[in-house]
Amino acid sequence: MRANADTRLAYARVELVPYRAEHVERYHAWMSDEHLLEATASERLSADEELAMQREWARDERKCTFIVRDAATHAMIGDCNLFFNDHDDDRACEIEIMIAERAFRRRGLARETLEAFTAYGACSLGVTTFVAKIGFGNDASNALFKSFGFVERSRSEVFEETTYAL
Template structure:
């Protein structure tokens, strides 16, 4: 999505930066891992396909993605200017469609997901902070009012992560082995979401 093509969002432990071509080789390495393929329901891509996917993320107005940088690890940009090491990504998809989209008022509803791929960055709470920052950004800048997470039923760590953020189960899809969660932006989450919107710190990603 072009709206975040030059924007980074600064958090305490993470920095969210736009997915650029420079990130593709490391991202491609991550997605060769069978475990990550399984947990993200992804198919392995060639390097050329990965670059094409990156271009799609940058241009498609139905997709919003940030690379998650771990601020506690050395900068891996090669220039030392980005503030941390690549750790994973966090994404939104405006592709729910059908009754879900109609009920939520069109593009006010989005599917959300997060991946912390680097072993050295797991267990630090980065996924939770990245999700909170993305939701605050998307609610503030794009007007998103409802977030949906589709998680494999055996992925208990991910289910616990979203439940801890206030997501509630609303559907099960046995044929895919998925549990679907939602979070409606309302008074129940205003205590942290509104506060985050008001305190978001942006930077420019050069």
Template sequence: MEDPVLREATASEPLSLEEEYEMQRSWAEDENKCTFILMDRHKDESQGMCGDVNLYINDMDDHSAAEIEIMVAEPSSQRKGIAKEALLIMMLYGMEQLGLRKYVAKIGEKNEASQRLFKQLHFKEVGRSTVFREITFSVQVSDLQRQLLELKKELVYSKYDIS
């Protein structure tokens, strides 16, 4: 996270090592956050960690909705379909394990690659923040049902274990 371009794309602040550890501890204990580390299967295990995918259940009035975000931080792991695959798997997990029915993504105005990705997944623009320079996208699980069911069928016969 020392790369300023990556920090801007993910709306992240630079953290000291101790702050990073503290953030990780708080995430592990927060029942309203869910995060999975992404691995690039084209790299060996010791070099494969390339990003993360996260869910935030932050609408206390609607526990069936969550904010979702993705980060593929390693440039050599980008543009391989990892982000799309991880988002679909995370949304399937959220739907089946957490009862989620709606996903919201907040994406920086300049992050055109991420905007294209979420649009491919049927997310629609629902708002803009000039203060934070970001666009809010949203999708109902019903709009993704076919893709998620196809993914589930594929996962049953694949190398993933989402249980």
């Protein structure tokens, strides 16, 4: 998304920076992990496909992606995405948060990322409804989104996921 191309969001423990070509190698390494692929409902891509997708998403006004970095070390630890894919409501978006680096999980960084990203989406992009689709087995993400105030909207036995909205 061009709207966030030069945006850096700095918070106490995380900073969000636009997903750029220099991040693709590390991101691709994360997405070689079967657990992360399953938890994010993602497909395995080659490094070239990942780079092409990064370039496409940087131009796509319906996708907003940031890399999550640890504020203290500036280490790349995850990503977050907004997808404006609701054709009936252009102020609604699907939100995803991923802390890919195991050493940085269970430390409240996903929650701070969620706080930062929803604030950015609401204040800078005009989002009024955030939707999260979480796999039944992803206990940490289900707990995170519920504790943040997201409410269950539906459950899909076919996709084995719960849809939450805020």
